[in-house]
Amino acid sequence: MPASVPFRRGRRTVVGGVALLVVLYVVVVVLYAVSGDVGGVTRGDPDGEHVQLDVQPQLVDAAGNRIPATLEVRSGGRLDPDNLELDTLPVLSSDLELLVTDTDGSRTVTFPANQVLSPVSLRFISSGEIEVWPFDTYTVKTTIVAYRTVAGPPERLPLQVFPTGHVPGWTITATSEKVGAVISTDAGIEKVESFVITAHRSGATIAFGIVLLALMVAMPVLVLIVAVTVLRGRRKVEASFMSWMGAMLFATIPLRTFLPGSPPIGSWVDFTVVLWVIGALIVGLAIYVAAWLRWSGPGPAPSPAPAALDSVADSGESGPASAP
Incomplete structure (x- = not known):
């Protein structure tokens, strides 16, 4: 397969994603x-x-x-x-x-x-x-x-x-x-x-809430893609990605409280979206930890400390040279 084919597919995906975001933006603004x-x-x-x-x-x-x-x-x-x-x-x-x-x-x-x-x-x-x-x-x-x-x-x-x-x-x-x-x-x-x-x-509020929930769902999807790819050995393990995944996990609750209308804890969004977003993020983090344990070799052995001088006598120096 020519190398240009995956590039074209990736470009079409990016263009389609940008077009979808523009359409959603226009719809939300018009409804508002x-x-x-x-x-x-x-x-x-x-x-x-x-x-x-x-x-x-x-x-x-x-x-x-x-x-x-x-x-x-x-x-x-x-x-x-x-x-x-x-x-x-x-x-x-x-x-x-x-x-x-x-x-x-x-x-x-x-x-x-x-x-x-x-x-x-x-x-x-x-x-x-x-x-x-x-x-x-x-x-x-x-x-x-x-x-x-x-x-x-x-x-x-x-x-x-x-x-x-x-x-x-x-x-x-x-x-x-x-x-x-x-x-x-x-x-x-x-x-x-x-x-x-x-x-x-209003339709704008409903659209806002649905888009925000969709963004919350996108977070664990991205985390799982990265974690599974690294576990399969197709990408290099980088410990810094664990911080990124942890940030995704802690960002879930602020996004939950940002929903317009402040639905109370225990609403249907918690049982059908928020709970599973948190669970999927935890699973992605666990998979990445497993990949880190699997593919990260032991660190280099510490270099030996420089040997201390045993004594002045061992080095052949017993003090100031005596005059002949």
Whole structure:
């Protein structure tokens, strides 16, 4: 076989590897650029009838199964008929009370009348399993009911809820279920809409995690290739490679903690990837030690120490020469 054939194959392999890395880089960057926006129901213009409420998720607390968010009244509907522009802060003529389910703490939020309304922070309780990272999904099904608090029985107001905001690393969608819950009123049982928030990790986060796991798998593969090649006697044993293999072993845990979203210890990645990466690195190091014992001969024998002068008499010098 001509010597140029292996060279061409090696060059094609290198070019193919570089092209694959470039494609992965472009895919990850594009996914990152298009991720993070909260989507779902599109907000329309105020109609003077419905209270319009913006729900803006701030982040996703995957470990605690919580989604912190802010509530902001964009239009008070019949409570502020003179302020129908979205860029105008509503000032309500009567107190507005919201009943919000599936949240931590108090589930009643009150917006006082005759004041500029400020956003209110709360934490929605979500359901999901972080152990299946990065394919974990978190869902919140909340019911928000608006009331006008006046003398006598509270008056329920028509309400529209809209998702908004940007959460890096997550894709969040919000939908409404027409018959999601029921409430008890003076008129009996009444059906109300439920607001469903669904959060899953963005494509960029998933791609980032998969690429990082692939790089972790590549480490023991390289170590085993070097170790087996040296054991077969096809390459020279160099003790310095043991330090390189040890560095690979100690680099595994920092790479594990660098995974986006910090999956907890005991996630599926530990059982299917991390554990076997560490095991393969240990095996590669053991094979290389065996190769070192097999092919490394004993070192040169130490040279004998220079013999000490026995005595002045043995050298023929008994002191200063006596005068004849």
